[in-house]
Amino acid sequence: MLDRHRVAKIGTSLEKDIYRKLTDTEHAIKDLTALKSIHILYYQEACRYWVKANHGIPFFRRDGVKMPPPHGRTISFKNNVACSFAVCIINSSLFYWFYSSFCDCEHVNDKLVQNFPIPLAWTNRDWSTLSQELEQSLKRKATRKTINTKDGHVIEYDEMKAVYSKGVTNKIDMELAKLYRFTDEELDFIINYDIKYRMGRDSDGSDTD
Numbered sequence: 001m002l003d004r005h006r007v008a009k010i011g012t013s014l015e016k017d018i019y020r021k022l023t024d025t026e027h028a029i030k031d032l033t034a035l036k037s038i039h040i041l042y043y044q045e046a047c048r049y050w051v052k053a054n055h056g057i058p059f060f061r062r063d064g065v066k067m068p069p070p071h072g073r074t075i076s077f078k079n080n081v082a083c084s085f086a087v088c089i090i091n092s093s094l095f096y097w098f099y100s101s102f103c104d105c106e107h108v109n110d111k112l113v114q115n116f117p118i119p120l121a122w123t124n125r126d127w128s129t130l131s132q133e134l135e136q137s138l139k140r141k142a143t144r145k146t147i148n149t150k151d152g153h154v155i156e157y158d159e160m161k162a163v164y165s166k167g168v169t170n171k172i173d174m175e176l177a178k179l180y181r182f183t184d185e186e187l188d189f190i191i192n193y194d195i196k197y198r199m200g201r202d203s204d205g206s207d208t209d
Contacts, residue, residue, distance in 0.1 A: 084131035
């Protein structure tokens with residue numbers, strides 16, 4: 001449903017058209033969620049130029065004990081396909097544009113994720129394969145980090161550099177463009193949104209404490 005207050009915040013007519021197409025539905029990610037499920041999506045609350053999400057809880061260990069990373073949130077989904085679709089959306093440049101336009105550009109919150117609009121036709125595409133390709137790319141290019149905190153803890157985690165998987169996120173955005181019926185110009189805008197800063201040397205720092 002069109003939110004006129006949000007539309008008023010968008011600067012260009014092209015962005016307004018993208019938002020209108022995006023919100024031309026009564027459905028949202030929250031319709032795919034479950035109160036409890038084995039199909040869990042984890043996303044980082046804090047982000048800079050890349051919103052990061054993946055299936056299950058990413059590797060994190062404190063003093064040799066595995067646990068969920070701090071400053072992250074989880075959402076349960078009805079099935080694996082729905083979870084894969086959500087993973088694709090949250091890692092996409094489309095979601096980054098949405099987040100940049102309507103959030104504080106520092107934190108992702110459940111409301112923004114849960115209310116992201118989705119068409120009923122989302123099931124017509126193979127999101128599981130795209131999600132797996134993205135997660136494999138992220139893991140392949142991740143670096144295992146070990147840090148010693150001021151409190152004396154030893155923290156181990158995988159630092160994922162989403163900037164190196166831009167080719168895969170571009171594929172995702174191309175499929176999302178078909179789903180939301182974006183024009184070639186609108187797709188080009190989404191893929192290249194904030195590109196100078198997102199692809200910069202220091203654009204993808206670790207968000208783990």
